[in-house]
Amino acid sequence: MNIEIINTGNELMLGRVLNTHQQWLCRQFADAGYVVTRQVAVADTAVAIQQAVREALTRARLIVCTGGLGPTSDDLTRDAIAELVGRPLREDPAIVAALEAWYAARQRTPSPAVMLQAQVPEGATVLPNANGTAPGLLMEVRVKEGGVGTGSSWLVMLPGPPRELRPMFTAHVLPWVKATFPLAAPFVCRTLRSTGVPESTMQQQIAGPLAALVARGLEIGYCARPGEVDVRLVARGPLASALVTEAEAIVRREVGRSLYGVEGESLEAAVVRELTGRRQSLAVAESCTGGRIANRVTDVPGASEVFWGGFITYSNALKERLLGVRAETLAAHGAVSEATAREMAEGARARTGADYALAATGIAGPGGATPDKPVGTVLIALAGPESTEVVRMLNAFDRDTFKHVTSQQALELLRQRLLTQRCAPPTP
Amino acid sequence: MNIEIINTGNELMLGRVLNTHQQWLCRQFADAGYVVTRQVAVADTAVAIQQAVREALTRARLIVCTGGLGPTSDDLTRDAIAELVGRPLREDPAIVAALEAWYAARQRTPSPAVMLQAQVPEGATVLPNANGTAPGLLMEVRVKEGGVGTGSSWLVMLPGPPRELRPMFTAHVLPWVKATFPLAAPFVCRTLRSTGVPESTMQQQIAGPLAALVARGLEIGYCARPGEVDVRLVARGPLASALVTEAEAIVRREVGRSLYGVEGESLEAAVVRELTGRRQSLAVAESCTGGRIANRVTDVPGASEVFWGGFITYSNALKERLLGVRAETLAAHGAVSEATAREMAEGARARTGADYALAATGIAGPGGATPDKPVGTVLIALAGPESTEVVRMLNAFDRDTFKHVTSQQALELLRQRLLTQRCAPPTP
Structure with missing residues (x-):
């Protein structure tokens, strides 16, 4: 079964925005056992949209x-497709009622243009939009409608904003x-998420133990992103x-400690889950990460149960003023040092x-490097009921990746501590 | 002149990687006055590549x-295209010599497969690769070669790694x-970035005043993202x-106060620029945004000049403990209140x-709502040398969008204050 994606937008063709829809939609289809065979992006013109469709x-x-x-x-997709397939x-x-309710709930008055979104091609099914005003549309296009195609195809139209x-x-x-399109044979896809292990090491550790299953039809895919x-x-x-x-049992046996979640679960969600189960709390003290750790933790619904702030x-x-780091420590070791991170x-x-409290201090770059502390140097500290530990990392990336990878390492430091505690609770 | 991009890769079609080539290449072309008319992504199979080409x-x-x-x-592009256009x-x-030198410099021995990269379709020009082993290729395909096309087209093949x-x-x-393709006429593209004005309102405000210029050939595009x-x-x-x-002058006249930057500049970068120019500093007190404001500000290189923390x-x-919010205030008005935001x-x-200090307190959801404070309710406060102001917003979005839009409104509140200060400096 061929599935194609058509992304429309002048801003795509002018390179103003990144096409995140392609990856997201392809992944949703792939994880459900369907594969997208082609993706096309064209400008917001009726001619280009109609040609692509x-x-x-x-x-x-x-x-x-x-x-x-x-x-x-410049919102022409609905009209262009309706014209192409000859549906008034x-x-x-x-939709009119939903739009009026949407604006009333926000104490705003809809402009007349807003009501264009209530126009539906004849025979199309409306897909409600829980997070915006433009409904989606779903329609079957039968033989030779619009002068093209054989048999029938289905067209799905979705609004552009990812949310x-x-x-x-x-x-x-x-x-x-x-x-509508049940798979001919069962399809199972499982994604295990790890951090702290490079891709080549991961492959070295699990490829051998999985070889017998690969011979029986298992496919293994690796996808590495920073951290x-x-x-x-x-x-x-x-x-x-x-x-x-x-x-999955074999991978867990070989590299289980590095696996923090499955499918789409984030590391921050895994940490919040662990803390919630233990009724323990977290605070942060962020220098070089500038709020990235807290921002990630508070992206998780229910984080307020375990995250106090910082x-x-x-x-x-x-x-010095907010955390009580001693002036002598800063003078003797500098802000990017194990002693400062600990304090x-x-x-x-x-x-x-x-x-627990996590702290990070380092050099995000592009400025701020010294001969013995290059850009990317970072100290991450975890203070807990038992002890404080500090790790030194070199995350020589661009600024954004530096902040992300450092926050990843900090959250993983805490997750590993919680795992250890779960295995061997401290004697009271 | 039609330009098309073809991105190949199974990992693209399975949604494992984001296609950053599209945005980057489209932007390079657009900034030079050329527009990519279509972009296509297909899997790494000879059939799919040949069909797309x-x-x-x-x-x-x-x-x-x-x-x-x-x-x-899975590197099939060179062979598939050579076969399609009938070039041995x-x-x-x-290239053989360059590959041998590349491996010798790294004290490694090239495998036989590596030398496949020295295969060049007859008549193609080789583009040297300064950062890897696979050279690029450039070739003209004349009328009816490969059984298709009229006139002649140019094919450029580039290696996949972005670097x-x-x-x-x-x-x-x-x-x-x-x-080879000098522009027939000049091309100018200008992007103005705004916040605080919905897309439909923006269009209502500027479309009329710009109508005469549109009649003379101006094109207007709108790209809305949350906030x-x-x-x-x-x-x-x-x-x-x-x-x-x-x-641009007309848009600035009509909605100038809402424009924070041009081209790729972010709101946080605009705020850091304004503060830097005035040698003023910023701190934050974040509840519902959970570090998002600080994280955005510290994404800007050089933010440490003006952002102190918070x-x-x-x-x-x-x-209460860190900010001195009074227990009576919390008891009387609750955490999500104008009085708490102010304190x-x-x-x-x-x-x-x-x-300056920015504070935000609200209900990000999904939980936490009360009858008079629905999910999305937020109070944003700005304390400065002159006064403290508090605004109440209703950002009824998903959690992530709530945090983003709230941080956007907070940064804009500060930017508007700085603009006002710049126009009318306080009497000393």
Whole structure:
């Protein structure tokens, strides 16, 4: 079954925005056992959109179009496709009511252009938008409609903003795909997420033990990003589930301590889950990460149960004033030192009363390096009920990657401590 | 002139990696006055690559293919294209020598597969790779070669790794494009970035005043993301520069106070720039944003000149202990209240000594709502030398968007204050 994605937007073709829809949609399909065969991006013109859709209709059974459903003059997808396939647009009273309610709830008045979003091609199914105003659309295009194609194809139109597209796809499109185009054979995909192990090391450690399962049809995929490696285990056919279950057990046996989650779970979510289960609390003292650790932890719903807060001490003055780092420590060792990191973490723990405190101090760059402390040098400290530990890392990346990888290492330091505590609780 | 990009890779179609080539290449072309008309991604199979190239040859004068030039079994682009256009591959002695030198310099022995990279389609020009082993290729495909197309098209093949592709494109491809396809007429593109104005309102405010320029060839594009709208002004021809300059002046006249930057500049960068110019400093006290404001500010290189740090006070206890919010205030008004926001900002300003302090307290959701404080309710306070102001917003979004939009509103509150100060300096 051929699936194609068409992304529309002048801002894509002018290189103004990154096309995150491609990766996200391809991944959703792949994890459900479907593979996208082609993705196309074109500008926001009726001619370009119609040409791309017309060509896709000759090849694909399912076509997902993104963008161009909003209220402004460059939102042409709905009209262009309705014209291409010869379906008149009609105002949908349910969408009108939903739009009026949406604006009323926000105490705003809709402009007349907003109501263009209530126009629906004849015969199309409306996909509700829980996070915005433009509804999605789903329609079957039969033989030779629009002068192209053989048999019938399905067109799905989704709004461009990711926070609208993603929930709509998950709630309405994927379940419909699974029901309408059931897979010929079972398909099982399991993604195990790890941090702290380079991709080549991961492969060295698990490829041998998994070889017998690969001979029986298991596929292994590795996907490395800064600070983490995903291991993807895939199998098809009647034995798919058994193969993947056995493979997961082997990977857990070999590298279990490095695995923090499955599928889409983030490291911060794993840490919040661990702390919640133990009824323990966390605080932070961030210098070079500038709030990245706290921001990640508070991205997790329910984080307020375990995360109390903390300090961002970008300046040395605030390291002293807010955390009690001693002036002598800063003078003798500098802000980027094991001693400062230790005093930051211990100061944050004492001043907040949290069970654990994470601290990070380092050189994010591009400026600030010294001969013995190159850009990327970072000290990460964890203060807890038992002890304080400090690790030194060299994260020689661009500024954004530096902050991400450092926050990853800090959260992993805490996760490893919690794992150790769970295995061997301290004697009271 | 039609330009198309073809990105190849199974990992793209499985959604394992983000296609950054599209944005980067499109932007390089756009900034030089060329526009990519279509981008296609397909899997690493000879059939898929040949089909995509065959179709592109019917439309495009220039086709840029990325990926699939390396030495492994899934690197099929060179062979697939040579076969499609009927050009035999020949070993290029200069590439053989370069590969041998590359491996010798690293004290490694090239495997036989590595030498496949020295195979060049007859008549192709070799583009040296300064950062890897796979050379790029450039070739003209004349009328009906490969059985398709009319006239002649140019094919450029670039290696997949960004750190190889980007320098090769900049050094060898773009200068060749400019020399081979000189622009018929000037091209000017200007992006103005705004916040605080919804997309439909923006269009209502500027479309009328710009109508006369649109009639003369100006193109207007809107790109909305949560909390911001980009306005893109594009024109071609001898009057392009004058049209865009005039259009920018009109947009600035109509909505100037909402414009924080041009091209790729972020709101946080604009705020850091303003503060740096005034030699003033900022601190934060974040509850519901959980460090997002600080994280964004510290993403800006040089932020340490103006950003001192601050507090994350997720719990009420820390609002009292770290910021001095009064227990009576919390009891009488609750944590999500104007009075608490005010005391948070003033407490952060007093305790850090910074010129300005931003505070945010609200309900990010999904939990925590009360009848008179629905999810999305947020109070943002700005304490400064002159006064403290508090605004109440309703950001009824998912958790991540709530944090982003709230941080956007907080930074904009500060930027507006700085603008006001710049226009009317306080009497000493």
